[in-house]
Amino acid sequence: MDSISDNLDANKRSVFEPISGDKYVDIHCHCLPAVDDGPSTMSEALSLCRALVEDDICVVIATPHQLGRFSDCNESAEIREAVSVLNAELKSNGIALSVMAGGDVRVDERICQLLEVDKILTLADGGRYILLELPHQSFIDIEPLLIELSSRGIESIISHPERHGGLSGEPKILLKWLKHPVHLQITASSLLGEFGSKALESAWHLLSSGLAVLVATDSHDLSGRKPSMKAAFERISSQLGPAVARLVCIENPSRVLKGCAIAPTKNILISSDKDKEL
Template identity: 30%
Template sequence: MLFFKKKKIPLNEFFPQGFVDIHSHLLPGIDDGAKDLETSIALIQKMASYGIKNFITTPHILGDVYPNTPEVIKRKLKEVTDELKRRNLLDISISAAAEYMMDEKFTDLIEKAQLLTLKDNLVLVEMSYFSPPINLYEILFQIQLKGYKPILAHPERYNSYHNNFEEFFKLKRAGCLFQLNLLSLTEQYGKGVQKTAEKLLKENLYDFVGTDHTSSNAFRIVAKNSNPKEFKKY
């Protein structure tokens, strides 16, 4: 369980040693994150200054909007890792998976069983903020039937569930793990998201945390209200 006290702390002390950010958008030019290689490196260096030096970055795979493939993602990852080495930034660890939108094209990818995982069989998934897919539970079943375990990104941001909290318990019973966006603990995404995140924390429903980092405006507002000594390392 995560427990937060209102206490101002240095930002670079907020994250526990060995913290791995499992959700970010740091690869250049393939989604709504870093626009180019220079931006990728700048974002990573900024994150490192906050105390985050281990990344499993997760570019979107979303229909025709971000039609990324494992080959594209691995190629972009190599660009970043090569540049980190060139700049002698050897204390940074970065690998790549993906954040999959649960849509019709995703069901085709499930059938092929060629998903990029965070680790072992863990797959990061998302859905529309406003309306879950009609066949959501069928998709979750198919994911697990193929031997994967779904981690639902930022469940607190799905507006359609804010007034129906029982849906979160239903998702957990269906085999979903939950990943908290750290900025959801602030008003960054709105008070409704913040309130839902706090309730999910209270119910001990989160399994992982991540930054969902896309730009350099990240976490100073989180650190103002948090105590890293009581931040559970997952």
């Protein structure tokens, strides 16, 4: 991993060089064995990791669920240990994938306090970005939490907003959240219609309007929740242009991994619209 000064230099560069070249960094994936609703065994975890490699992913941030129904388990130290064991297994099985530690953290008023005592994780354990999962059944305004995180220098990434019916009915609240350092992450398979028509429509709206700036697999297994980054990249490339696809699937995930500033897509979306008009 590069030094902090390299990261700062990368922030200043107008064209960011992802660590992964043309390969993907997946910032949201349930690939650790026997910790949540991802793989139950190491063998299943290795199968999922092989599928990630086949999907051209070279680095994955393992993001097991934290808090919510996993409140009594999956603390940071356990996740770091599980990541280290999985990396060793990947090496001994010749699977070319690096795993970093992270969490898919259910929103909870104790988050800042739990970060302080190292019970929950930021993405890639880097201290800059936290992946937040909204409750599935109800809608709550999490602005106070976003403000508190921001005051501690932590930027929130909200996972799969397209899959939360309540959020699509509250566009003003979403825009209010985005005034803080908040970023939206779309699930790759939502863009392919695998979470239904409402999530499909919402995912494309959020991406094409420039509100969502990251795509990740949120993969859990090889059946209903398999990785589909390549297919999503190709679909975005044909709908919104290759520059947008590259930014949301390769460059911005790489920036999250390195703790660099996430780039907006708005300027590229405007220039690709102009290209279409010509």
